[in-house]
Amino acid sequence: MTDADAPRRFTHEATVRYAETDQMGVAHHANFLLYLEDARTGMLRAHGLPYGELERRGVGLPVRHVEIRYRTPAFYEDVLLVHVWIEKYRSASMTFRYQIEREDEGGGSTPIASATVELACVDLSSRRPQVFPSDLVEFLERHAGK
Amino acid sequence: MTDADAPRRFTHEATVRYAETDQMGVAHHANFLLYLEDARTGMLRAHGLPYGELERRGVGLPVRHVEIRYRTPAFYEDVLLVHVWIEKYRSASMTFRYQIEREDEGGGSTPIASATVELACVDLSSRRPQVFPSDLVEFLERHAGK
Amino acid sequence: MTDADAPRRFTHEATVRYAETDQMGVAHHANFLLYLEDARTGMLRAHGLPYGELERRGVGLPVRHVEIRYRTPAFYEDVLLVHVWIEKYRSASMTFRYQIEREDEGGGSTPIASATVELACVDLSSRRPQVFPSDLVEFLERHAGK
Amino acid sequence: MTDADAPRRFTHEATVRYAETDQMGVAHHANFLLYLEDARTGMLRAHGLPYGELERRGVGLPVRHVEIRYRTPAFYEDVLLVHVWIEKYRSASMTFRYQIEREDEGGGSTPIASATVELACVDLSSRRPQVFPSDLVEFLERHAGK
Numbered sequence: 215m216t217d218a219d220a221p222r223r224f225t226h227e228a229t230v231r232y233a234e235t236d237q238m239g240v241a242h243h244a245n246f247l248l249y250l251e252d253a254r255t256g257m258l259r260a261h262g263l264p265y266g267e268l269e270r271r272g273v274g275l276p277v278r279h280v281e282i283r284y285r286t287p288a289f290y291e292d293v294l295l296v297h298v299w300i301e302k303y304r305s306a307s308m309t310f311r312y313q314i315e316r317e318d319e320g321g322g323s324t325p326i327a328s329a330t331v332e333l334a335c336v337d338l339s340s341r342r343p344q345v346f347p348s349d350l351v352e353f354l355e356r357h358a359g360k
Numbered sequence: 361m362t363d364a365d366a367p368r369r370f371t372h373e374a375t376v377r378y379a380e381t382d383q384m385g386v387a388h389h390a391n392f393l394l395y396l397e398d399a400r401t402g403m404l405r406a407h408g409l410p411y412g413e414l415e416r417r418g419v420g421l422p423v424r425h426v427e428i429r430y431r432t433p434a435f436y437e438d439v440l441l442v443h444v445w446i447e448k449y450r451s452a453s454m455t456f457r458y459q460i461e462r463e464d465e466g467g468g469s470t471p472i473a474s475a476t477v478e479l480a481c482v483d484l485s486s487r488r489p490q491v492f493p494s495d496l497v498e499f500l501e502r503h504a505g506k
Numbered sequence: 507m508t509d510a511d512a513p514r515r516f517t518h519e520a521t522v523r524y525a526e527t528d529q530m531g532v533a534h535h536a537n538f539l540l541y542l543e544d545a546r547t548g549m550l551r552a553h554g555l556p557y558g559e560l561e562r563r564g565v566g567l568p569v570r571h572v573e574i575r576y577r578t579p580a581f582y583e584d585v586l587l588v589h590v591w592i593e594k595y596r597s598a599s600m601t602f603r604y605q606i607e608r609e610d611e612g613g614g615s616t617p618i619a620s621a622t623v624e625l626a627c628v629d630l631s632s633r634r635p636q637v638f639p640s641d642l643v644e645f646l647e648r649h650a651g652k
Numbered sequence: 653m654t655d656a657d658a659p660r661r662f663t664h665e666a667t668v669r670y671a672e673t674d675q676m677g678v679a680h681h682a683n684f685l686l687y688l689e690d691a692r693t694g695m696l697r698a699h700g701l702p703y704g705e706l707e708r709r710g711v712g713l714p715v716r717h718v719e720i721r722y723r724t725p726a727f728y729e730d731v732l733l734v735h736v737w738i739e740k741y742r743s744a745s746m747t748f749r750y751q752i753e754r755e756d757e758g759g760g761s762t763p764i765a766s767a768t769v770e771l772a773c774v775d776l777s778s779r780r781p782q783v784f785p786s787d788l789v790e791f792l793e794r795h796a797g798k
Binding site for chain 3: 384386397420423426430
């Protein structure tokens with residue numbers, strides 16, 4: 215990312231729970247999908263669009279595709295920074311991009327994982343695709359850059 | 361339990377998933393609540409009352425109370441036998457009792473945990489208590505014994 | 507609890523994740539065990555005893571018993587206050603007591619659940635019981651009251 | 653897949669647990685990673701190589717990359733067929749490919765998701781890459797086709 219992206223991205227802090235570790239002594243890989251979900255819904259909430267409210271209005275954002283690369287294991291009690299931004303979007307789908315890192319004591323950081331998640335927009339009563347409502351379009355325009 | 365209870369109990373087989381282990385190298389204690397849930401819904405299904413169907417009829421069975429004692433750790437790939445039966449019931453609540461054990465190679469078994477789970481009966485549209493429908497009453501009468 | 511207990515208790519904030527909800531539209535009951543775990547390990551960390559560090563010293567605190575009463579459902583994005591304190595302890599076991607509540611907009615609060623969790627102290631290499639190390643005894647004495 | 657692939661693939665049956673549903677009324681997307689894990693470890697076990705045994709020998713197979721496309725939602729109590737086979741492998745990494753489907757009552761089936769998972773081979777004591785042991789190489793040769 216360039217500096218120009220910085221204002222458009224959101225950072226969520228995820229602390230690895232004990233229950234999220236596995237017998238290899240690391241955060242089990244499936245839990246990263248929860249960190250990604252928490253980051254993008256945190257981003258929506260920070261924009262004034264809590265996802266729970268969207269669902270109450272009948273708008274659902276189900277996950278259609280996930281791609282994630284695990285670089286370095288994360289450990290119990292690690293505080294992970296989950297950076298998220300909009301990579302692209304169309305009228306009824308959007309793709310979030312993520313970088314997960316762990317801050318080191320010395321001031322640097324270790325890359326933990328990178329990912330993309332594509333969501334569709336559906337009408338919850340019919341589960342059929344629908345175009346994004348106007349406030350979500352505004353969210354996308356603001357965060358996706360020109 | 362006595363032999364007289366045997367016909368009234370149901371046994372569910374739970375295999376410990378890798379994702380269910382934690383860094384202590386054992387099945388994390390919270391997952392046992394999933395084994396208990398799978399056992400009692402398996403018992404309902406075996407009786408011809410899949411819990412999903414109850415919900416589609418507007419009947420919910422939320423958990424009100426859990427008490428569980430952990431005796432011996434369970435490990436990855438362990439096959440656990442979860443025995444479940446009805447301990448007691450009233451018009452709108454029921455209590456399941458459980459014994460979880462692991463069969464040993466020599467033919468004996470190791471007690472892993474024991475538990476009770478109390479469920480209420482609610483109307484899903486209002487979330488208010490309601491008495492059990494007649495087919496659930498029949499299930500309770502058959503499994504609880506005199 | 508009385509006011510005299512207040513200084514000895516610790517409060518952890520748990521936000522209900524989307525992945526923690528179930529099709530009944532509430533936080534699934536098994537996840538409460540994670541909130542309890544996060545609260546007691548948060549309490550240990552606040553006292554300068556991160557649980558991960560205890561394990562690196564070979565000290566494990568496995569769960570032996572859980573008892574939990576669910577009073578009111580918790581929903582997606584709810585911020586729950588998990589109050590925890592030491593109910594009692596012996597040389598190699600301790601019991602945490604919990605109250606979980608949700609703050610209402612009007613300034614009051616709704617009781618969500620209450621629980622106790624008993625932990626043993628074990629030597630991780632042998633999985634055998636051992637007495638608490640001195641810094642854990644100090645933690646217990648400070649938090650358990652006279 | 654062609655018929656020629658059929659003998660080389662393994663099919664795992666996954667039943668959607670209640671705890672795996674979310675408030676959208678479907679199996680939460682993160683749980684699919686557990687179905688994939690259960691399928692590939694089931695395949696290893698069927699070949700006489702239980703993954704737990706590999707770990708006891710100091711061989712770990714951590715996940716390096718996941719790519720998953722969700723096509724149709726899965727529901728509570730659905731029985732999913734998770735077909736898995738080896739897509740490719742090198743000396744210290746292998747890629748599993750998956751098709752998840754649900755059998756319909758009429759005899760057909762609905763595609764639920766497709767995925768690939770790449771695993772590395774590591775020495776568990778050092779967490780460093782190592783080449784596959786000979787029995788894993790034999791497993792790969794047998795399942796990956798010519």
